[in-house]
Amino acid sequence: PSKPDKAQLQEVIDCARATYINLDEGENASYIPFLARVPRYLCGLSIATLDGDIISAGDTDYRFAIESISKVATLALALEDVGPDAVQKKVGADPTGLPFNSVMALELHNGKPLSPLVNAGAISTVSLVEAADREERWARILLMQRKLTGGDIVLSSEVNGSEQTTNFHNRAISWLLYSAEALYCDPMEACDIYTRQCSTLVDTRDLAVMAATLAGGGVNPLTGEQVLSADRTSPKVLAEMMMEGLYTSSGDWAYSVGLPGKSGVGGGVLAVVPGIMGIAAFSPPLDDAGNSVRGQKMIGKVASALDYNLFSTR
Ligand code: GLN
Numbered sequence: 158p159s160k161p162d163k164a165q166l167q168e169v170i171d172c173a174r175a176t177y178i179n180l181d182e183g184e185n186a187s188y189i190p191f192l193a194r195v196p197r198y199l200c201g202l203s204i205a206t207l208d209g210d211i212i213s214a215g216d217t218d219y220r221f222a223i224e225s226i227s228k229v230a231t232l233a234l235a236l237e238d239v240g241p242d243a244v245q246k247k248v249g250a251d252p253t254g255l256p257f258n259s260v261m262a263l264e265l266h267n268g269k270p271l272s273p274l275v276n277a278g279a280i281s282t283v284s285l286v287e288a289a290d291r292e293e294r295w296a297r298i299l300l301m302q303r304k305l306t307g308g309d310i311v312l313s314s315e316v317n318g319s320e321q322t323t324n325f326h327n328r329a330i331s332w333l334l335y336s337a338e339a340l341y342c343d344p345m346e347a348c349d350i351y352t353r354q355c356s357t358l359v360d361t362r363d364l365a366v367m368a369a370t371l372a373g374g375g376v377n378p379l380t381g382e383q384v385l386s387a388d389r390t391s392p393k394v395l396a397e398m399m400m401e402g403l404y405t406s407s408g409d410w411a412y413s414v415g416l417p418g419k420s421g422v423g424g425g426v427l428a429v430v431p432g433i434m435g436i437a438a439f440s441p442p443l444d445d446a447g448n449s450v451r452g453q454k455m456i457g458k459v460a461s462a463l464d465y466n467l468f469s470t471r
Contacts (some may be wrong), residue, residue, distance in 0.1 A: 161463060163210055170202045170214045173458035178215075183442030191319035195424065198419040200440040200457050201361040205369035205451035207434060208345060208379040211219070217361040221439055222316045223449075224421030225257065226364060227302065228279040229353040229371075231392060234301040235273070235285040236390045244393070247285065247339065248278045252400045252407055257327055257447055260333055268337020272401040274419065279329050280351045284341040291346045298354050305370050306363035307379035317356035323350050359425065368427040368435025371395060394396045395429055399467075403453070406446040409464075415458045415466030426452035430465045 161169070178200050186192040201217035206428075236244055244250075248400035253262040257275045270278030289293035305316075305357040331344040340347055370377045371394055373438045375385030385391055396416035402411040405424075410418055416436075418428040424441035426449050436459055462471050 158222070159461060163212060163274070164425045164444075165207075166204050167214070169459055169462045170212060173455045173462070174200060174202045174214045175431045177451045177454045180451055180454060182235070183444050184422075185441045186443060189320055189323060189422070191316045192222060192423055195441045196204050199424070200451055202438045202459070203361040203365035203436070205362070205365035205435045206377060207369060207373045207378050207432070211362055211365060212378075214326060215381060216348045216439065219439065220358040220360050221425060221441070222313065222355065222357045222421070222423035223357050223359045223425065225274070225279070226310065226359075226367075226421040226425050226427060227357065227421050228274050228282070229367070229398065229419050230301045230305050231279065231282050231286065231298050231354055232273045232397060233305065233390055233394050235282045235387055236393055238287045238383060241283050241389070241393045244273065244282070244285065247341075248273045250400065250409055255450050257404045260330055261271065262339060263330075263333050266322055268334065268339045270334065270339060272397060274397055274401040276327055276351075277334060279379060280331050280347050281334055281339050281341070283351045284347040284355070291350065293341070294346070294350050297355055298350065299357065301384075302354070302357055304377065304380075304384040305367040306359060306381060307366050308359065308363040309357060310357050312353055313358045316358070317353055320356055324348065324396060327351065328460040346407065355421075358431070360441065361425070361437050364425050364427045364437035364439075366423070368429045368437055370435070372429045372431050372434070372435050374442050395431065398429070403447045403448050406444070406448055410453070413430075414460050415468045416460055419465075420448040420452070422447050424449045424452065426456055428456045428460065430460070431467070433465065436460065
């Protein structure tokens with residue numbers, strides 16, 4: 158497709174948002190108290206191009222919990238630290254076909270989590286990050302979130318408090334991983350840092366830039382920084398996103414949108430158009446798989462309006 162200018166992009170995202178703003182389906186995540194309280198009507202949509210333009214519509218300055226989208230940043234860091242072969246061998250690159258917090262994949266595959274983009278694999282990925290101690294592990298992961306987004310990303314003590322006091326399931330996953338020798342640091346350290354990485358605040362524009370950084374092979378279009386080694390890390394991150402980025406709906410997403418994506422239970426979703434742009438959306442109500450209802454629809458509409466689909470030859 159020909160390269161759209163800024164005015165055309167604005168029109169496309171305004172139209173996508175207007176189409177779905179009144180789609181009132183789904184429910185906020187209720188198992189994390191903080192997330193249950195975010196207003197359900199919030200709805201934002203942003204594009205970040207590789208030229209560094211950001212085009213936005215709606216509530217794109219509202220800061221919400223990054224949640225599972227943090228798994229993308231930590232995966233990128235682990236890939237940089239230990240390389241793609243170790244990540245594939247120790248965590249995996251296959252879809253689980255199971256909910257994001259499932260322990261079943263561990264049972265079925267001798268303790269191997271299969272994907273870094275579900276909770277078990279993400280906690281294992283945290284433990285692969287090179288660090289001398291817990292605070293260095295946290296500092297490096299937070300710095301990667303900042304570099305990928307180009308934003309001043311901070312931990313929300315409110316979200317983190319809400320999660321740390323209710324994350325019993327993820328603690329159990331951590332101990333199961335440890336017993337299967339699929340965790341490479343102290344289990345409660347891995348769970349603590351995983352919980353913190355989910356508890357940072359981002360806005361839709363930050364996520365669009367993160368997606369654009371991956372679209373540009375690891376160069377952040379806002380800051381110009383080469384965040385990830387060229388051609389080594391981002392293709393692997395995108396492959397993992399294609400396979401498991403939207404959990405049990407990853408197949409439907411590939412079928413209908415055809416772009417690598419990642420969602421979080423805070424209501425954020427991002428999608429990557431390699432070599433072209435990042436698209437991100439935010440709206441809290443989720444479907445049964447844990448993906449933002451409006452977010453998925455809006456991104457799908459933008460991608461089809463611009464004729465972006467990885468599997469299309471146009
Ligand atoms: N912090 C959440 C959890 O671990 C993130 C899950 C998600 O966004 N799918 O349960």
